[in-house]
Amino acid sequence: EERRYRSASGAAIALQCRQHSASCRELAVRCPRLQLRSLSAVTSAVWLAAYGLYAVSENSMVLSAAIFIMLIGLIIYLHFVKVDQESLLVIGSLGIQVTSSYASGKESTTFIEMGQVKDVVINEAIHMQKVIYYLCILLQDPRDPQGVSEVVPLFQSSKPRLDCLIEVYKSCQEILERRKTAPQSS
Amino acid sequence: MVLKVFFPSCCSSAESGILVGRWISNQSSAVILAVVHFPFIPVQVKQYLNEVQRVTKVSVSVLGSWSNSKQEKEESLSEFLEDLGTIFSHEPWIQISKERDSKCWSCSTLQKHSNNPKEEEVILVYYDQRKVMLSHLHPPLGTAASTEHRPDDATQLAAIFDTVAKSKILFMTDRYDDGPIKLTHWQSDGVEASIIVELMKQASVPACMLLTFLLSLISGICRSRVLKFWPLSFLWSKLSTCEQLGHRLQHLQLISSRKKAQNQTQLMRKANIFVSLLLDVALGILLMSWLYRKNRIGHLADTLIPVADHVAEELQDLLQWLMGAPAGLKMNRALDQVLGRFFLYHIHLWISYIHLMSPFIEMILWYVGLSACLGLTVALCILSDIIALLTFHIYCFYVYGARLYCLKIYGLSSLWRLFRGKKWNVLRQRVDSCSYDLDQLFIGTLLFTILLFLLPTTALYYLVFTLLRLLVVIVQGLIHLLVDLMNSMPLYSLLLRLCRSYRLAAGVKFRVLEQQDGKPLRLLMQINPLSYGSVVQTYRLPTYSCYPKDSWTSLCKKLFLGELVYPWKHKGEKQD
Numbered sequence: 001e002e003r004r005y006r007s008a009s010g011a012a013i014a015l016q017c018r019q020h021s022a023s024c025r026e027l028a029v030r031c032p033r034l035q036l037r038s039l040s041a042v043t044s045a046v047w048l049a050a051y052g053l054y055a056v057s058e059n060s061m062v063l064s065a066a067i068f069i070m071l072i073g074l075i076i077y078l079h080f081v082k083v084d085q086e087s088l089l090v091i092g093s094l095g096i097q098v099t100s101s102y103a104s105g106k107e108s109t110t111f112i113e114m115g116q117v118k119d120v121v122i123n124e125a126i127h128m129q130k131v132i133y134y135l136c137i138l139l140q141d142p143r144d145p146q147g148v149s150e151v152v153p154l155f156q157s158s159k160p161r162l163d164c165l166i167e168v169y170k171s172c173q174e175i176l177e178r179r180k181t182a183p184q185s186s
Numbered sequence: 187m188v189l190k191v192f193f194p195s196c197c198s199s200a201e202s203g204i205l206v207g208r209w210i211s212n213q214s215s216a217v218i219l220a221v222v223h224f225p226f227i228p229v230q231v232k233q234y235l236n237e238v239q240r241v242t243k244v245s246v247s248v249l250g251s252w253s254n255s256k257q258e259k260e261e262s263l264s265e266f267l268e269d270l271g272t273i274f275s276h277e278p279w280i281q282i283s284k285e286r287d288s289k290c291w292s293c294s295t296l297q298k299h300s301n302n303p304k305e306e307e308v309i310l311v312y313y314d315q316r317k318v319m320l321s322h323l324h325p326p327l328g329t330a331a332s333t334e335h336r337p338d339d340a341t342q343l344a345a346i347f348d349t350v351a352k353s354k355i356l357f358m359t360d361r362y363d364d365g366p367i368k369l370t371h372w373q374s375d376g377v378e379a380s381i382i383v384e385l386m387k388q389a390s391v392p393a394c395m396l397l398t399f400l401l402s403l404i405s406g407i408c409r410s411r412v413l414k415f416w417p418l419s420f421l422w423s424k425l426s427t428c429e430q431l432g433h434r435l436q437h438l439q440l441i442s443s444r445k446k447a448q449n450q451t452q453l454m455r456k457a458n459i460f461v462s463l464l465l466d467v468a469l470g471i472l473l474m475s476w477l478y479r480k481n482r483i484g485h486l487a488d489t490l491i492p493v494a495d496h497v498a499e500e501l502q503d504l505l506q507w508l509m510g511a512p513a514g515l516k517m518n519r520a521l522d523q524v525l526g527r528f529f530l531y532h533i534h535l536w537i538s539y540i541h542l543m544s545p546f547i548e549m550i551l552w553y554v555g556l557s558a559c560l561g562l563t564v565a566l567c568i569l570s571d572i573i574a575l576l577t578f579h580i581y582c583f584y585v586y587g588a589r590l591y592c593l594k595i596y597g598l599s600s601l602w603r604l605f606r607g608k609k610w611n612v613l614r615q616r617v618d619s620c621s622y623d624l625d626q627l628f629i630g631t632l633l634f635t636i637l638l639f640l641l642p643t644t645a646l647y648y649l650v651f652t653l654l655r656l657l658v659v660i661v662q663g664l665i666h667l668l669v670d671l672m673n674s675m676p677l678y679s680l681l682l683r684l685c686r687s688y689r690l691a692a693g694v695k696f697r698v699l700e701q702q703d704g705k706p707l708r709l710l711m712q713i714n715p716l717s718y719g720s721v722v723q724t725y726r727l728p729t730y731s732c733y734p735k736d737s738w739t740s741l742c743k744k745l746f747l748g749e750l751v752y753p754w755k756h757k758g759e760k761q762d
Binding site for chain 2: 021022023024089091092093094097099109111113115
């Protein structure tokens with residue numbers, strides 16, 4: 001099931017929930033795609049600048065350098081910067097897996113074991129001139145049972161708004177609650 | 187709690203049998219290591235498992251049954267498998283069965299002494315046994331230094347990796363052995379080994395012994411009393427080539443020592459040092475062959491004297507400029523001439539010495555160039571030392587200028603205190619008031635005025651020579667940075683990360699496989715390799731150079747007061 005929401009900056013994002021089993025859920029947020037008009041705007045700006053330099057300096061290396069830089073820049077942007085989809089896989093009593101897939105197909109994954117997860121909460125943050133809500137995982141401090149050792153923010157590229165975050169939060173909490181009620185075997 | 191079963195993917199096509207592995211009760215997870223096939227005698231199986239447990243210190247036991255039925259489900263087989271549960275009593279008894287026509291397996295548990303009768307959920311996680319066995323799980327970098335880590339509360343993943351890694355002996359019997367037990371695991375089709383690795387292992391023992399003998403000879407010579415006399419020991423401590431050679435000697439001693447590496451870190455360090463040395467020597471020999479081909483080293487020696495002459499001429503021009511009206515500033519003529527002539531005479535002496543040495547330069551350089559075969563880092567250190575020797579006069583000028591300026595600044599500050607009627611109390615380390623006599627005040631004021639008006643000249647000489655010295659220091663510093671980089675880069679670890687990325691694991695990642703209602707959840711566990719940055723940070727080799735401890739402000743303060751600066755100090759050198 002896919003639902004449409006908006007991100008903090010107003011772009012359209014989509015949330016997809018899949019329930020694989022009673023204790024396993026996958027929540028994926030899809031970010032807006034790379035727009036053709038922004039790509040062509042950047043390309044034409046760079047090429048115009050290069051052509052202007054060529055007209056001044058009469059050196060054709062400037063043009064080939066501009067093309068080269070454009071290609072390398074585009075590849076770097078697609079592989080390291082542009083995030084296509086961010087997903088959260090919650091497996092009860094095993095852990096939480098956070099995946100970001102980039103536009104070039106690269107996937108970067110982090111798995112956090114359930115023993116280290118203290119809780120999943122919605123926090124507020126000041127970002128530029130706005131105050132936004134973000135979902136984060138609180139990690140347990142091994143030495144101090146009440147303390148939090150680290151805060152792992154989720155969905156950093158897509159930055160969904162509060163309504164989307166509430167859905168994700170409710171899904172996660174349903175699974176996390178079970179580990180407290182389940183009897184611990186010695 | 188949810189029951190987790192870690193099943194090796196190599197056993198998916200095994201015949202029916204019983205499952206052998208480790209049960210981690212506090213996390214309610216079962217790590218399956220192998221499948222024992224029919225026919226077997228339960229007593230022999232128990233004996234074998236006890237043996238394994240004794241050797242590996244991993245509590246291996248029979249966990250359940252596995253049925254891979256190619257035909258339709260047989261009732262008698264399932265009853266037989268349940269009866270096995272009474273022979274090998276294990277709580278809970280896991281039964282996994284795979285049908286011919288479905289991908290999803292069914293897994294059920296039998297609890298005899300449980301309080302709640304309801305069926306608990308089962309998650310089936312497939313893992314690649316060979317990769318998990320060879321892999322080393324790295325803790326996150328922030329928590330690496332917890333030494334009081336009890337083995338009981340190791341995290342779940344660490345426990346799984348640990349279990350599989352320690353059970354190597356279980357994987358040594360393959361299906362061609364004639365033992366009473368028939369196992370299926372990742373090596374059951376035949377134990378693999380590489381001839382090259384075995385040959386190298388055999389050859390490394392005499393090679394290590396020879397190397398140790400040679401190294402003990404060399405270090406014995408180095409430690410002899412002859413080389414410890416004062417001028418020589420001072421020279422050795424100043425030359426960076428000797429530092430680098432000592433460092434490499436230490437490395438060679440580490441590699442050729444007889445003790446085996448205790449743990450993963452030591453093994454990786456040895457391997458990194460070995461690969462780094464090999465690359466260093468290879469690049470050094472390449473450089474040497476390039477230098478000696480077409481007699482380039484002769485050309486280099488020929489251009490060395492003209493370059494030194496050129497530098498000296500430039501310095502002379504600079505001094506002539508300072509003696510005139512540099513940048514439009516008006517200098518004190520007398521002091522200017524004195525300082526200028528003093529430095530010019532110094533340069534004249536230096537040039538004479540260089541010309542005295544010129545017939546021998548080519549031969550010296552030819553033999554020194556041969557030492558590039560010891561490594562590229564040694565060649566770079568020699569280059570840095572040659573630069574230091576050639577610019578020795580700049581260093582001398584800097585010291586003269588700095589001392590003069592420093593004296594002047596201290597004199598000025600002390601006389602300024604006299605102006606105000608104060609004095610520096612050495613006992614109390616503070617400024618106290620003091621009443622001076624009239625003649626003391628008169629002479630003090632006179633000296634203060636003289637020093638103050640001579641300040642611009644000295645300051646200008648100091649500034650010029652400090653800038654030159656800093657330029658030389660920056661060039662030397664860049665060379666040392668390069669040498670340091672080559673010394674500390676963990677090349678073997680980077681190659682391993684590139685080619686066999688499963689060996690260095692930062693964690694795991696799970697992928698959800700096809701699901702069916704009523705059947706347990708199936709996940710595939712894959713190894714998440716360490717990022718290149720973390721590899722470099724974890725496995726960096728320690729080096730001997732330490733970066734300047736002075737912050738920028740203290741450096742500027744030292745320069746302003748005229749104190750001598752030594753930006754690149756080596757570890758183990760006494761602080762001035």
